[in-house]
Amino acid sequence: MMNTERAIEKSIKSKPKGTLFFPEDFREYGSGVAVRKALQRLKEYGTIKSLAQGIYVRPKINPLIGEVLPTADEVAQAIAKRDKIRIVPTGTYALNALGLSTQVPMKLVFLTDGAPREIKLGKRSIKLKKTTPKNLAAKGSISALVIQALREIGKDHLSTAEKFRIIELLKSENPRHLKHDMDLAPVWIRQIMEKAL
Structure with missing residues (x-):
């Protein structure tokens, strides 16, 4: 489980901030259940933010206005x-x-x-x-x-x-x-x- 989470976190952090992610993007790292649990934990840590069910983003922070979410x-x-x-x-x-x-x-x-x-x-x-x-x-x-x-x-x-x-x-x-x-x-x-x- 930890391996799935670490692999997903590494993959997310290799992408620019503001990038959108779906659970399907991480199929290679584990079962659907393992991926969803890993994403849930990464959301709790603040690594990613949930925009809607099954849609996540790596938040982008603007020093003046704070968090900038995708349109x-x-x-x-x-x-x-x-x-x-x-x-x-x-x-x-x-x-x-x-x-x-x-x-x-x-x-x-x-x-x-x-x-x-x-x-x-x-x-x-x-x-x-x-x-x-x-x-x-x-x-x-x-x-x-x-x-x-x-x-x-x-x-x-x-x-x-x-x-x-x-x-x-x-x-x-x-x-x-x-x-x-x-x-x-x-x-x-x-x-x-x-x-x-």
Whole structure:
């Protein structure tokens, strides 16, 4: 048991502070039970902090503001990588990520091809919503966000300023990706995207 704990601690300390960990990352060091017990003890010692069930971080300390924890987005990306699933931000979060809204939602909603679920991170949460492959087929990171952000705003509520901002953002997207992604968007969104080419 002690060997499992020591091996896990050594592995964690070899990674930069702020790194996220899952029990699955330490399969090679012992059984599932041994790994969970070791992580529980390392949490008690303060070596790691639990963010949610089965999600840990090696805390990063800022001399001015104290403990700096990973953002909900970083946690979502780490879960996607672990589970080998695709995720796309939706709604208010897509608007925020594009700089079209200053509102930071307490619940981050992502479309996914993985299992639907909700992960609580203190006061915030990550919701993974099952969707069709088409909704995850976008190749461009900006165009994928734009499609979701425009769906959130709605055709009749889009301001001229927002429209111009979106076209400007899309100009920095890879043109090949943009052309590919336009075919996935509803007609009214496609017409906006075309203006960026």
